[in-house]
Amino acid sequence: MAILIKYLSSILLCLLLLSSVAQAERIKEIADIEGVRANALIGYGLVVGLNGTGDSGTSSPFTINSITALLERLGVNVRADITKMKPKNIAAVMVTSELPPFARPGQQLDVTVSSIGDAKDLRGGTLLVTPLLGGDGLPYAIAQGGLSTGGFTASGKGGSTTKGHPTVARVPNGGRIERAAPRGLTIDQKKITLNLHNPDFTTAKFVQDAINSRLGEGMARAIDSGTIEVRNPNSSAVELISQLEQINVTLDHEAVVIIDERTGTIVMGQEVTIDTVAVAHGSISVSISENPEVSQPKALGQGTTTTVDRTSVDVTEEEAKLIVLPKQVSLSKLVEALNAVGATPSDLIAVLQAIKAAGALHAELRTM
Numbered sequence: 001m002a003i004l005i006k007y008l009s010s011i012l013l014c015l016l017l018l019s020s021v022a023q024a025e026r027i028k029e030i031a032d033i034e035g036v037r038a039n040a041l042i043g044y045g046l047v048v049g050l051n052g053t054g055d056s057g058t059s060s061p062f063t064i065n066s067i068t069a070l071l072e073r074l075g076v077n078v079r080a081d082i083t084k085m086k087p088k089n090i091a092a093v094m095v096t097s098e099l100p101p102f103a104r105p106g107q108q109l110d111v112t113v114s115s116i117g118d119a120k121d122l123r124g125g126t127l128l129v130t131p132l133l134g135g136d137g138l139p140y141a142i143a144q145g146g147l148s149t150g151g152f153t154a155s156g157k158g159g160s161t162t163k164g165h166p167t168v169a170r171v172p173n174g175g176r177i178e179r180a181a182p183r184g185l186t187i188d189q190k191k192i193t194l195n196l197h198n199p200d201f202t203t204a205k206f207v208q209d210a211i212n213s214r215l216g217e218g219m220a221r222a223i224d225s226g227t228i229e230v231r232n233p234n235s236s237a238v239e240l241i242s243q244l245e246q247i248n249v250t251l252d253h254e255a256v257v258i259i260d261e262r263t264g265t266i267v268m269g270q271e272v273t274i275d276t277v278a279v280a281h282g283s284i285s286v287s288i289s290e291n292p293e294v295s296q297p298k299a300l301g302q303g304t305t306t307t308v309d310r311t312s313v314d315v316t317e318e319e320a321k322l323i324v325l326p327k328q329v330s331l332s333k334l335v336e337a338l339n340a341v342g343a344t345p346s347d348l349i350a351v352l353q354a355i356k357a358a359g360a361l362h363a364e365l366r367t368m
Contacts, residue, residue, distance in 0.1 A: 027194065027207060028245035031228075034193035035184025039099040041140055041175075045130030046070065047091045047113065047147065053121035054091040060117030063092040070128070091119035095130045095143050103181040108173040111143045115167040122169045123149045132175060140181070145174035188235040192244065199226030202252035210249045255363035257352060264345035266352070268363070275360040 046066055047054070055063040064085050071078050078085065097111040113127055125147045131139040147169035196203060204222040211220035211230060220230045232240050255271035355361040 024248035024250050026245060027210075027247050027249060030198075030203075030249065030251065031194040031196050031207070033185065033241055034195055036101045037184070038101060039134055039140075039181060041097045041099050041132035041134055043095040043130040043132040043143065045093055045095050045113075045143070046128050047093050047115075047119075047122055047125035048089060048128060050089045050091060050119070050122065050125045052088045053123070054088050054119045054125075055115075055117035056088070057086050060087075060092060060119075063087045063090055063117055066092055091115050091122060091125065092117045093122070093127070095127065095132060097132055097141065097143070097175050099134065099140050099177070099181050101181060102183070103177050105177050105180060107177045109141065109175045109177065110173060111171045111175045113147055113169045113171060119167060121149070121166040122147050123166055125169070127171055127174065138179065140179045141175040141177045143171060143175040145171040147171060185237060187237045188232075189237060190232055192230045192232055192237060192240055194228040194230065194244070196226045196228075198253075199224070200252055200254070201225045203249070204228055206252065207249050210247050211244065214247050215243065257356075257361070257363050257365050258368060259349050259352065259365065260368040261346075261349060262368075264349070266345065266348055272361070272363040274355060274362065 044066075046063070057064055064087055067087060067090055068078055068085075092115070093113045094116050095111050095113050097109050100107075100109070103109075111127075111132070113122065115122060127144055127147060130143045132141040132143055134140050148171070149166050149169040194207065196207070201222075201224075204225055204227070207228050208220045208222040211228070212218065215230075218231070220228055222228050230240065230244060234240070253269050253271055255273070256269055257272060258267040259265075352361065353365065356363075356365045
């Protein structure tokens, strides 16, 4: 255990040393263009051609109703025999996809098919024509095609086995766009708005300064911690966005310590520092054992045989290690000092929480 902790600590220390050097990131990686986004699509459909692994008529009555309505639209009347229908080769599914920005009619997209009934396996099935609707309730694509599950279910009288997740499948290029995606960006709009993935006032200022340095003073203006507006004087949004995406910016981060007590995971940013503080690490082990004894009176004496409780309590306290953690500017040295205490991940969590409570940890402590 000690070797494993030492090994993990060494890896963490190396990563921290590598991350201590500030690196510039392209605006393309740290921000989105307002108006350029994908749109979620959803639809309800039927999968046919299953090998007896579809929905049952009792647990999934909506499957029978759906196939009945579909057959009637195709001119087949099955209302008279609806009670005898057993849709074991059919499954009701939800079909989902994502409409890319600036998508045009005729383009294809992948779709995901998920069972909503009690079907056991969608392998080998075919998705029937399914309209895919956007958030506004309008159809933007039509999906149809053979399913690819990547898993299977096999069963017999004595047992069954399942590989993967056979009730969810993909239809590669199974959707065809029928309606153009809504446009949130026009080429001649007056301004381009950048939305930072992680809003931060200092980073927003850095982005503003980097753009003005590259494209000219007054081109960009930070509106808040996550929004930067850029003028489009040449009425060419595509050319301007292409230039913006390639500009490098040095990021600024909050001083944060993330703690996951369930897994013993601790993640600290390089901005974390501490004031001078002394930490004593040690653990107390308490062992309590019950050893009941039988008490029996002497021969011919009065009294009855009884049981007397005998409790043994042993308290063992490990030798505590007292170490002074001086004020540091480097997280790597902070980690070295904490590792010198000899703490396990669980103990490190307690130490960090105690340092924070003492007001010596200059970082936000977040518990997952």
